[in-house]
Amino acid sequence: MTHTRSHDSAPTLTVIIPVFNEVRTLEAVLRQVLLAPYEKQVLIVDDGSTDGTIGLLERLESAQPVDVLRHVENRGKGAAIRTALAVATGRFTIIQDADRELSPADYPRLIEPLLAGNAGFVIGSRFLESRKRSLSRTGVSFLNRCVRLLYGVRLTDEACGYKVLPTATLRTMDLQCERFEFCPEVVAKACRLGLRITEVPVRYHPRSTADGKKLRYRDGIKAMATLWRWRHWTPGPSPTRSEEDNDSEDHPTVGLSPCCAAESLDSA
Secondary structure, X not given: OOOOXXXXXXXXXXXXXXXXXXXXXXXXXHHHHHHOOOOEEEEEEEEOOOOOHHHHHHHHHHHOOOEEEEEOXXXXXXXXXXXXXXXXXXXXXXXXXXXXXXXXXXXXXXXXXXXXXXXXXXXEEOOOOXXXXXXXHHHHHHHHHHHHHHHOOOOOOOOOOOEEEEHHHHHHOOOOOOOOOHHHHHHHHHHHHOOOEEEEEOOEOOOOXXXXXXXXXXXXXXXXXHHHHOOOOOOOOOOOOOOOOOOOOOOOOOOOOHHHHOOOHHHO
């Protein structure tokens, strides 16, 4: 079942929350989202949960100002984002994972550069204010280097779940992601569009695989493949714009925001 509500005027923000088996954390995350500033549309997409999330969503949907969409089978985070994007009404769209690793209290940091016209795409960075080393950070550092080599853009946290940009711009990207390819696809296409990218520091509370973390090392390999796949992408009227290999095409120079130019240890 898909449930949507009409809106008399477009809200500032659409919050997309992809959910798969997050019954333990979803309600707390939603509470934080609703308390965060800005008029917002909240879209929760249940991606075939089997752990009681559906029952929780039925209760939340009747009691809270949220819209719930459902996939009968698990299709992946990227597919859930695309489902929600089709009915998004906010001026800007942010992706909010339901695992409590990232805090909606950071929304002002993420939204204000867009409202002020100082950025076309804002990425949260877990590492701008932290020098703590980990194996996952090493993997992200490698993805940052891929972005720099393929697109000429310096980032400190390509893989952070917090990504915010105008909803209309996100739609022009004609997303093809099914699972965790969303992050590299949207970064690649933002670079190809020449968007001014700004990173802002966000708080991060990592969870383990035992606590329900779903990313695996193979997802890092797929992220690299996705960055490579879209390196020649250009927007157009066609519903799919999968680019063909064209080694003779020159990569455009993409302007760096002041934040990105002040590169951290990870993107050196």
